[in-house]
Structure formats: C-alpha cells, structure tokens
Amino acid sequence: MPATRDKWRTAIAYGDQHAVVLRGYDLQELVGQVSFAEAFLLLATGELPPPGHAKLLDAMMVSVLDHGIVPSSIVTRYLASAGSPIQAAVAGGVMAFGDTYGGACEQLGQQLAKHVVEMRAGRETEPQAAAAIVGHFVALGRKVPGYGHALHPEGDPRVPHLYRIADANGVTGDHSRLAFAVGAELLRAKGRKLPMNQDGAIGALGLDMNLDWRLLRALAFMPRSAGLAVHAVEEMTREAGWRHVPDEEITYDGPPRRPLGRG
Amino acid sequence: MPATRDKWRTAIAYGDQHAVVLRGYDLQELVGQVSFAEAFLLLATGELPPPGHAKLLDAMMVSVLDHGIVPSSIVTRYLASAGSPIQAAVAGGVMAFGDTYGGACEQLGQQLAKHVVEMRAGRETEPQAAAAIVGHFVALGRKVPGYGHALHPEGDPRVPHLYRIADANGVTGDHSRLAFAVGAELLRAKGRKLPMNQDGAIGALGLDMNLDWRLLRALAFMPRSAGLAVHAVEEMTREAGWRHVPDEEITYDGPPRRPLGRG
Amino acid sequence: MPATRDKWRTAIAYGDQHAVVLRGYDLQELVGQVSFAEAFLLLATGELPPPGHAKLLDAMMVSVLDHGIVPSSIVTRYLASAGSPIQAAVAGGVMAFGDTYGGACEQLGQQLAKHVVEMRAGRETEPQAAAAIVGHFVALGRKVPGYGHALHPEGDPRVPHLYRIADANGVTGDHSRLAFAVGAELLRAKGRKLPMNQDGAIGALGLDMNLDWRLLRALAFMPRSAGLAVHAVEEMTREAGWRHVPDEEITYDGPPRRPLGRG
C-alpha cells in the first residue's frame, strides 16, 4: 500500500492554548458533568450517548476489571518483576488480549455488525443471518466465538446478569437479538446447548451501543489495564528478586548433549 | 537479586469454577452495584472507598481520556497504520507515558507520600516537608515535577476545577495540602509563581484516595488507553496505506556519501 | 480453546548450574566457534546449517539493519523521547512490523511453503503452484505480497544482489524458484511487470534456509532491533525535551465547538 500522508487529521479531539476539545465539547466542561463511560462513548461514537448506555458500559467495565492470575496479569507481573516501569508492564499485559485469549468479542462482533446491516436493508431475515454467521465459522473450521463455556454448559450466569442491566437501561438491540438467534441456530445445527458467553454478550452489547466492531476488544483490555496496574504494584511491593520458573518445572526434549567438534 | 519464587500469590483477586472474587467480593455482585471507579479503588486499596472518592476519580479519568494528536496517540496510530492489532497499537501508546512525558505525578507523588508519613509521625511540619521536597529536586538539578505550565503562567485552570470536585466530595487531604505548600515554597524560593499543574493535582489527589504512589502514573495511562483505542480505529478506518514521513521533513546530517572500498 | 498446560516444555534450550545448552550444544562451545547467523539457524531449525546459509543470512541481516526515519524508528524515537527506557522504546518499534508494513515476507512465505510441499509430493507442477498462489491473493482482493516496487518498476535492484549471494552460497532452492515463477505468472496474468521485491526475496530465501514461515517476519524485525536501539540513543542524546507535532500540522475535522448544556 502506498505511504502518502504527511500531516495529521482527526475528528476525535484537539488541544490549543485555550482548551482541549473532544468531539466539539470543551473537556473542562465535561469533567464533573459527564461520567467517564459517557465521555468514552462520546469519543468513540461522536455523540453523547442515551443515558442508559453509560450505565451499562460502566457495569461492563466492572465485569472485566480483574480476574486474578491470568495470562495478562502474569505477563505484567513478569515485566514488573524484571524491573521495567509500570507503563511497560501494563502494555505487555494488554498485548495478551490476542486473537485466542481476548478476541472472541471482536470476531463475533464483526459478523454481527455485517449481518445487522443486511437485516436492516431487508436483504436477510434474522434466522438467515444467524445461519450465515454459524456457517461462516464452520467453513473456517472454527468454533463460533462467543458461545459455550467449559465450566457452565447450561450457560454463563454473567450473561443474563448483563442483559438484565442492558434491558433496564434500554440498550438491548438488533445486535443482541441476532446474537441470541445465533445461539438458537447453534442448538439446532449442533444438537447441543452452546449458549452465549460473556465475551459474546460484550461484543453484541458494544455494537448495540453503536461502537465500531474494531473497538470491541478494547472493552476488555481498557478496563483490565486498571487491574494490570494493580498487579504490577503488588508485584513490585510484595515480591523480592525477579520472578523465575524453577528448573524442575521445565522439560527439555530437544536433542541430547552433543559435541560441536570444532576448534 | 535472587530468583526464588515458583508459585503465584496475590491478595487482589482469584477465580474458580464458581466465581471471580475481588478483594473478598463476588465480582458478579459488584457488577451493576458499584461503579467502575469504586471497583478500581477497591482493587487498588483493598477496601471499598468512601462515596465521594469514586466521583472524583471518575472526573479525573474524564480529564485525561484524550488530548488529541499527542505522543501517545501518534505512536498508537503509527502502529495501527502498520497493521499491528489494536491491543499492540494501544500498548505502544501506553508506553509513551514515560518519565519525561507522563511521570510527573508519580515523581511528585513519591515525595508527597514519603513526607506525609513524616508529618503524621510528628517528625516534620508542613513547611519543613515542603522545603525538603523542593530541596530534593533542586539537589537533583531538576524542576519540581507537577508545577508550572508553559501556557498558563498564572495557573493551570484545570487544577481549581478538580479541587472544587475534590472538596465537594471530601477527598482533599494531607497530600493535597502539602502539594499546595510546595507551590508556596516554590514562590518563596524562586521568587516567581510556579503553581501546581494538572499532573501535580492528579498525583496529590490520587494519594488522598489512598493509592500507592507507584500506581499514580496509571491514573493517566489507564483512562487514556480508551482514547488510544479510538485513535487506533480512526486510523484504521479513515486513512489508507501506511503512515510515513515525507523525505523533505527529514534532515540527514551524518557523514556524506563515501565509497566502501572493498570487494 | 482449552487452557490445559501448567508446565514448560521446550526443545530449544535449557540452562542448569553447569551450562546453557542450545539444541544439544554447550553454549560456551558455540561462543567463538560458530557465528551468530549459524547459531540462529541452529536454534531455529534444530541443526547447524550448511556453511553457506549463515553467510547469506548475515548479508540479509545487513540489508534490513536500518532504513533511517521510517515508521518503526519513528515509534522508537517518540517512546525514547517520552522517557520510557530503551527496551520499551525498541519494543514499540518492533511492533511496527505489522501486517501492512512488515508482513509481506510472511504472507508470501506461508503460500510458498504450502505449495512447495505440494510440488515435492508430486501433486502440483511449478506453474500450477504459481497460478494457485496468484489466485489465492486475487480471490482475497489483495495484491500479491512481495512483488512490485513503487520506485523500481523494472525491478528492485536489491533482489538480484541477494540472489547473487544466495547462488554463490548454495542456498537458492525450491521456494525461490517458485517465487520467481509467481513473478512470471503475474506478468502473464496482469500483462505488466511486477517483479519480486526485497520482502519477497527474504521470504523465499528464509524458507530455502529451512525456516518456518511463521518466523520469516523476524528476519526483518530482529536485525532492525539493532538499528532501533541506535535511534533510541540518538534521540536521547541529541534531542532536548519531548517530541511533539506542532499544532499547525494537525487538522481537526470533527464537530465544531458546541455547548454541553448541563450543570
């Protein structure tokens, strides 16, 4: 692809000697008047959201704030232990939200967004869209991301809890309805329950809040960056030395010792 | 330092097949009942905060959500433009909160925390503590971090705004009082106004919310990670090709062309 | 996907109180006896390479050592300027080797590797394989990565130079021959010259040195990490303050100033 740009262009925000302006609003006017969740939705969608959206988003942020010792916090703690500063330790942990570990909401969300466009244009019914989404992932030889949970075969209890809040705040919309239809299609096609899990719910509800599907992964790693910072500080203050794995937990199964036969 | 640890130990959170537990509370119970700012303060300090603290923290998070095209967002946009995924692009931007660009609140905060301990133990008065802090940075040949603003010689207008919210919510405490005393000492010692700026206020107020000084830098980069994610998506969706600097903006002032004289 | 592993298993290297062992060889025996390029190929392929391979790899490493002010070095310099340490500044620059900016050798290499397997099994001829590769990218609506160069329509002069070294050292093999056949097929299918560029050559030659296609991108970012470190130090030592973009180079085209109308 060509590299043609030299200057910066943005519709998000700018600052000058008088003010920082976010999507047209003076940041100082926002501070104290709108909540962080509202301000984030303003930044992400271009407009202040309906009142209930920020309440749901704040609750979703709590739901992913921290899950204890998991891949992202392990990475952060190794980096903090090695003596890199907190911004680098947290950055490393954020990178653990890769396609395998943190990408389900984005992968499902991309499909939901695409097919809701089709449905709204009258080119697909909801059952057709649901079948197309399941078919998309089956053709790739992959499980449908955002469905099923190893520990909760009858259903991730966090999902109805999030939807109670979403319904009460008027957020639940076309993307969520399609996401539930995908769950029904999975039951029909596979003959067993694979209900939507929390990743799927976050993806669908993020779209119902008018977020771009490319931003959905951030709904996990942005709040988690707060948890990762707390892990970094706990590692710095409670653990001595640098963290390592003891030899007995490592198996080497490469070639046995051999001479180089040079020199 | 020795590398002695093999297992994981944390007082922050854990998850098992039944629940994720944060500082003793079931995460599901927190979702919808406590705000993200409350939950973060719970995670960071070990206890649910007094009610006003979360209101101030939420306002502080808005104040740093995004400042437009600045070093952190520039890094994120270059990485997004080069085709690295959003978690890597945001991680890169978070790393821009280094000692020069984003470290003032931590550098000041470390000193405030240390001297408030001395004051509370009756070993220092507030003026002694303020003079010690100014002296600490003067001895290092550095400006006192968190004071002065190139565009606002009479004072950063964001500071009184934050303190109106802090006062109204009962947060302002010993660290803030000492921080203002440092400003008075700077006026006395240097003979000119160097009032506290927003970085200083965020450091002092973070300590007044019982945060560890090592965590203060996260009060900037954690909310900003949300803004960085929005920049990444704007770059991905609005700009074609990969971002580069045109040749005419680059000056090479190394050795002139010369032959290798080998081969 | 399930998370089932608890212990570490590797065939690459291990260390104990007596030695570090790489693929069976005592690291101390390697130091001074084998070159870095040889040692890297040992590590990557499991065996010491034929003599010529390391000579070519060393030359390839020189070819990507540094290209001046480009996206990767820009990111590194912003991070160094912001006061993050050199390991974080270089890490940020490495992340600029994303799918758009540094991924061509990997994207082409994955296809070359797959089709050489088919050719060696007698299931495809070289022209069939070349046509399949062109067809693969055409079906995705993408240019074939590793071919064409905006500044050198008649051909990237670095390619014949690398192949002179590769031929002289006995490296050029099936993957390179298929890569040239892809160039011929492009000429046939598109009616214009789109000769292999340096990214394509690095991908094909990396495979001819028995590297896994997943490792090809590292042939660019690993040597470049040396160049990035030099950029970080030049930024730290030659430039004062923190690097920023002046306001006049930024265009804000979002909503115009508007009142919040709250409070």
Added chain:
Amino acid sequence: MPATRDKWRTAIAYGDQHAVVLRGYDLQELVGQVSFAEAFLLLATGELPPPGHAKLLDAMMVSVLDHGIVPSSIVTRYLASAGSPIQAAVAGGVMAFGDTYGGACEQLGQQLAKHVVEMRAGRETEPQAAAAIVGHFVALGRKVPGYGHALHPEGDPRVPHLYRIADANGVTGDHSRLAFAVGAELLRAKGRKLPMNQDGAIGALGLDMNLDWRLLRALAFMPRSAGLAVHAVEEMTREAGWRHVPDEEITYDGPPRRPLGRG
C-alpha cells in the same frame, strides 16, 4: 521540558529513491561486503570498526542468543499463546530486559564510561576510579551490578572465555581494565571474591568497542530477540490452547469472602 521539535534530524541513515545510506555508505555496497556485526558497529559508532571488534561482537551475540525458559521467553510465549502476532510477542519479551533482570551491564557501564573519562584526563588513577565506583553503589545501598554469581562463587567461567576472544582480537581496553580493578576493589573492601560476571564483561567490552553506555542493554536484548522469535514459533506450533496457570499454583491471601450488602 519543552516540546519544540517538528521535523526529523538524524545522522544514522537515510533513504531516497536511489539508495539507503548508512553513515555515508550505500547499504547495497555493505550487503555481502561487511558482516552484520561490523554494520551494527558502523551504525552505532559512526565508523567502520577495527577488524577484531566485529569478531568479538558476533561472539557476544551468540552468548546471549537464548537461555531457554527465562522471564523474557516466558512473556513471549504467553503472548504468542494468547494469539498476539510474533512482533508483539517478541516485543513483550524484549521488555523483560528491565533494570533488575537485564540492566546490570548498563548500570555498570554508565559508571565505567564516566570514570574512564576522568582517568584519561588525568584526574583519577585506576584505583581511585575503582573505589569511586564501588562507593557509588554502596552509597545507594545496592550491590555493584555486574559482579558475583550465585552458582559460580569462584567466577563466572564465561568471562575468561569472552576475554580470550577479546584479547585475541585486540578489543580489551581501558573500560575492561577498570572493570577488573573494580573486582579487585570489591575483594579488598568486602573481604570476599565477587568476580565480574557475564553482564559486567558485556558492559565493559561494549564500551571498549566505543559504544555509548545507553546502548549496552541492547547487546543483550537485540540478539535475544532472535531467540524470542524461535520461542514464539515453538509455542504457536507445539502447544494447543492458551497457556494458563492451574488454580492449585495460585494462593489468594486477600480478604475472605464477604457480602457486598447493597442492592
């Protein structure tokens, strides 16, 4: 610090439509004529090095290529396992070269560089310089970085090996001599052997090759980035699912379960 710069200035390298030029030399002329180690020293110091320097640097790069399952490779493998791309996984591992785990050569090197300047100016003798360096770290309450080894109280065997190569290639110089004098001073001051370890040797020899002390840490993480890339690919190709720590290896010692008492 002020943010005053708008344009790019470098003495390292530039590229135009005709060539990439490194420190005055056409990169294409360098490819195949100078080794990677030579080219790196050219880039870092501004001039082609004496012949022996590149031989030693190449050997030093081998000595740090890979050490198996250690903090840096653990971080890389967690990130690769989580599905972030290889450039992000390696970047994370590079960040493990922090002040505690990978900074000894830089911390010692900064002092060696400073005091060799004093010695060359005739303001200090070697014993005075050595005593000053030991005193510097004692005053900070820290061990002298680059000396002592838990497993080799009589001396790290890698050090004499590196110095055999350094001596044979005419590299050993003032910085190395001062580094050995620091070891003698440690014996005198502490009454026990704390001989220079590999980190110390790499720092001293890097300075004897005319590298800036700020660049010394890169002598470890740059070659290691090659090893990290191999670990990333082994993780991607040999291990299924995403890597996690089993619950029984995690101890939670925070507050016991408690009710929220809201709602």
